[in-house]
Amino acid sequence: MSGQLTPVEEKKTGFESTDLAYVEHASKGKDALDNPNLIEDARAATEAEHRLTLMQGLKRYPKAVMFSLIVSTCIIMTGFDCVLLGNFYGLPQFREKFGSRLPSGEYNISAKTQTAFSMAGKGGEILGLLANGYATERFGARITLITALASIIGFIFLQVFAQNVEMLIAASFLTGASWGVFETGTVTYAAELAPVALRSSLTAYVNLCWVIGQIIGSGTLRGVLGIESALAYKLPFALQWVWPVPIIIGILFAPESPWWQVRRGEVAKARHTVSRLFTGATPEEIDNTVAMMIHTNEFEKAVSAGTSYWDCFTGVDLRRTEIACVVWMIQNLCGSAFMGYSTFFLQQAGVPISASFDLSIGQYALGMCGTVSSWWLMSKIGRRTLYLGGLLVQTVLLVVIGGLGWVIPKHPEASYGVGALLLIYTAVYDATVGPVCYTLVSEIPATRLRAKTVVLSRIAYNIIGAVNGVIMPYFLNTDALNWGAKTGLFWSGACALCAVWTYFRCPEPKGRTYGELDVLFAQKVSARKFTSTAVDQFSGEHGVVAEKE
Secondary structure, eight states: OOSOOOOOOOOOSSSOTTTTHHHHHHHHSGGGTTOTTHHHHHHHHHHHHHHOOHHHHHHHOHHHHHHHHHHHHHHHHHHHHHHHHHHHTTOHHHHHHHSEEOTTSOEEOOHHHHHHHHHHHHHHHHHHHHHHHHHHHHHOHHHHHHHHHHHHHHHHHHHHTOOSHHHHHHHHHHHHHHHHHHHHHHHHHHHHHSOHHHHHHHHHHHHHHHHHHHHHHHHHHHHTTTOOSTHHHHHHHHGGGGTHHHHHHHHHHSOOOHHHHHHTTOHHHHHHHHHHHSTTOOHHHHHHHHHHHHHHHHHHHHHOOOOSTGGGGSHHHHHHHHHHHHHHHHHHHSSHHHHTTHHHHHHHTTOOHHHHHHHHHHHHHHHHHHHHHHHHHHHHHOHHHHHHHHHHHHHHHHHHHHHHTTTTTTOTTHHHHHHHHHHHHHHHHHHTHHHHHHHHHHHSSOGGGHHHHHHHHHHHHHHHHHHHHHHHHHHHOTTTTOOGGGHHHHHHHHHHHHHHHHHHHOOOOTTOOHHHHHHHHHTTOOGGGTTTEEEETTSSSSOEEEEOO
């Protein structure tokens, strides 16, 4: 920020902003009693965070990066598992074991059984998500993640040795519970270990882990196609045992979140954690960093004292919950359910099944490249701009795809164009909406409600995902609507609405500390003005905000 701040009209948010009640509240906090210079120390840490560049962050916080990457590896395992079951439906050995015999002599997994598998996984996932919100706040991220990893070792045993459909459905439910813990615990841990300069890269890396897991899963399935025994499906399930033990060992050496330790009043432990993560830090820098965490925690207690799920829907936190939930819902509302059908349209154009399967692996590779590019793009143009730009480009691509739906009946070779455009769509999605979503949903919530807000966001995502799973076959099935590529027009409309919401409701958190975001939300600053608003959270006037000069 530059120039002299000119206060704008002050908003009342639970206490008078002009009587220094905020400073008194922060100074009298239990955690602040041993630091009479709390405000000055917190200000110094905030200024240091703003000065820190990406390369400096990598140099000064290498352990934070390393431990964040280790924890995020849980998502590689989740992405790997999610690819397996859906693709097993087309595997003859799997169909023979768990399917029913048709009059033709072939075996098939009924739609009812497929729905049962899907709903069991989603149900377990929601249970795991809700449990993670409570467990992480009570026991910390490390114990919660280690417990989920240890549990999934046994759940994989059920998958490998399932003797009937009922056992496999139970295994889907139980593994789903562990997925729910991984899906939210990883991104919140990354958000609380990283300084401002590294936040976008480490949180977006979670999206890359999804893609890596899907590539490994697809490659594994491609490799077992020639196996004629039950090993064709048991081996991929068993390969999941490769992941949990090494990750558990890594997490055992990882520190707990210092933000969580501050919330529990364990300031000495928080200082020790910061000293482990902050390479070469002086005692003064460590004290300043912890003071910033204490200051932010006290600020949030003054605005919204609770840490329950209900508190996510009250006061200023309601807006933050809405943003986090809708941002994650947009991943399923912008037409992403359509991009998995590129191989389907290429097969319509005459591409051999084996070649189209190989192409799906290439599609995931595009996703990896897109995610890596998002790290640079977010650092340059910000989250909001990249998210909105991605939605606008995707809208255009979906309109063109939908238009080709009228061409394909007369010119089947136009399916090549649909397949190619869906590959381009995948690259755009994984450079914008896909990874940026993880950064936004981890940055937007208050620190005291981050775990629970992210859980609610993921549940909202799963609800839309379940709806997509029902309507997509209806759109594409020849005995239903049979829209084919024309379905792109439906998703283009949904994507355009998502872009409109993003413009009016999604703010830009780039370069902001969590304390500064607290002020912007407490003062009810418009989403479109987050970038242009200067913040002084240490003014003693509940965070003075003003237009930047």
